[in-house]
Amino acid sequence: MSKILVTGGAGFIGSNFVLDWRAASSQAVVNVDALTYAGNLENLSSLADDPDHIFVQADIADSERISTLLQQHQPSAVVHFAAESHVDRSIHGPEAFIQTNIVGTFRLLEAVRSYWSSLAAERKSSFRYLHVSTDEVYGSLAPSAAAFTEKHTYEPNSPYSASKAASDHLVRAYHHTYGLPTLTTNCSNNYGPYHFPEKLIPLMIVNALAGKHLPVYGDGMQIRDWLYVKDHCSAIRRVLEAGRPGEVYNIGGWNEKPNIEIVKTICALLDELRPRADGKSYSTQITYVQDRPGHDRRYAIDASKIHQELGWKPADTFDSGIRKTVQWYLDNPDWVAHVQSGSYRDWLQKQYKDAA
Numbered sequence: 001m002s003k004i005l006v007t008g009g010a011g012f013i014g015s016n017f018v019l020d021w022r023a024a025s026s027q028a029v030v031n032v033d034a035l036t037y038a039g040n041l042e043n044l045s046s047l048a049d050d051p052d053h054i055f056v057q058a059d060i061a062d063s064e065r066i067s068t069l070l071q072q073h074q075p076s077a078v079v080h081f082a083a084e085s086h087v088d089r090s091i092h093g094p095e096a097f098i099q100t101n102i103v104g105t106f107r108l109l110e111a112v113r114s115y116w117s118s119l120a121a122e123r124k125s126s127f128r129y130l131h132v133s134t135d136e137v138y139g140s141l142a143p144s145a146a147a148f149t150e151k152h153t154y155e156p157n158s159p160y161s162a163s164k165a166a167s168d169h170l171v172r173a174y175h176h177t178y179g180l181p182t183l184t185t186n187c188s189n190n191y192g193p194y195h196f197p198e199k200l201i202p203l204m205i206v207n208a209l210a211g212k213h214l215p216v217y218g219d220g221m222q223i224r225d226w227l228y229v230k231d232h233c234s235a236i237r238r239v240l241e242a243g244r245p246g247e248v249y250n251i252g253g254w255n256e257k258p259n260i261e262i263v264k265t266i267c268a269l270l271d272e273l274r275p276r277a278d279g280k281s282y283s284t285q286i287t288y289v290q291d292r293p294g295h296d297r298r299y300a301i302d303a304s305k306i307h308q309e310l311g312w313k314p315a316d317t318f319d320s321g322i323r324k325t326v327q328w329y330l331d332n333p334d335w336v337a338h339v340q341s342g343s344y345r346d347w348l349q350k351q352y353k354d355a356a
């Protein structure tokens, strides 16, 4: 039985994908992750006794190492999650984003191209390289503009989205020029278990429980389309199974919401599930703080193509997904405590000063 190779499988979405893959498939996973601040082997602790989860700590930009792994494990597919993923960090320090998202993706593509070229005809034609990307490459939408389709122009506005856009273009070129059987997915904002608490939803949950401020940028009316992470994973599995090489598939939850509504929903759920000792609502902790520079106002995904071509749609609604997510954070205080290391505290200090 052949294997798949996943990059970034110790991060938020990658670890959810690996866990779901091992639950749903008999194919083994080679999980390649550099274990940056965002990578966490604790996410994968339930696979500790699974011989078909092979973890390798390596950088995707280490061509020799990646080539050796490809030769050694002979995967039938590569699913590429590894990235620097946080917009605010890309504003403070863009270089790591250029290095991993652009140079890293380029080196990975080169290693994969060389491996794929050496395969026998049948394995060569069934091989797939799936590139996991974001809706942020399309830029910001006006309030009444139609949602992003796969044909929308690329207008990335942050160093993060620009680096992801560059990597998408490289993937496109490797298909067009070399015939590499690539698939690209552009997904909206994810939320769910194992989400590092520097992103909106987990930050609000852990800050609320710690009695801290809930820092809402600007007027809180920026709109994102939110998708439960397990639905993103099922979409990736479906694209891998039936997507057409060279194609792009947008993935979203048909679920646009302004940030302030997200934060108030989290507060209401916590009021119900873990009421504050003083009987007040967690919403009293909401604090409006200085806006993010260049903050995109609205993202919205048109996920018609993946629905019509591949029959995929999300299983969770926002109501069911956010309830499960809040409950997961309540049930996993040890995971939360372990990720709140010195470097996490340094980040809060740098980004929020006294606000968080």
Ligand code: NAD
Binding pocket: 007, 008, 009, 010, 011, 012, 013, 014, 032, 033, 034, 035, 036, 037, 038, 039, 040, 058, 059, 060, 061, 080, 081, 082, 083, 084, 085, 086, 100, 104, 132, 133, 134, 135, 164, 186, 187, 188, 189, 190, 191, 196
């Ligand atoms: P994350 O930051 O939680 O995880 C990234 C993982 O990649 C970490 O485990 C990290 O250790 C690893 N990594 C970083 N640099 C590496 C390198 N040079 N070599 C090997 N591993 C490295 O990110 P995430 O939220 O899980 O996002 C995963 C992918 O999905 C990214 O490509 C991101 O752009 C994309 N995406 C994310 C979202 C979202 O809402 N989080 C939405 C759409 C697309």
Ligand code: TYD
Binding pocket: 086, 087, 088, 189, 198, 199, 200, 201, 203, 215, 216, 217, 218, 220, 222, 223, 224, 259, 292
């Ligand atoms: P984030 O989770 O960083 O995802 P992205 O910027 O990739 O969409 O942020 C989601 C939204 O929440 C975004 O509009 C910025 C906003 N936000 C806040 O208002 N306060 C915060 O502390 C954070 C981290 C984000």
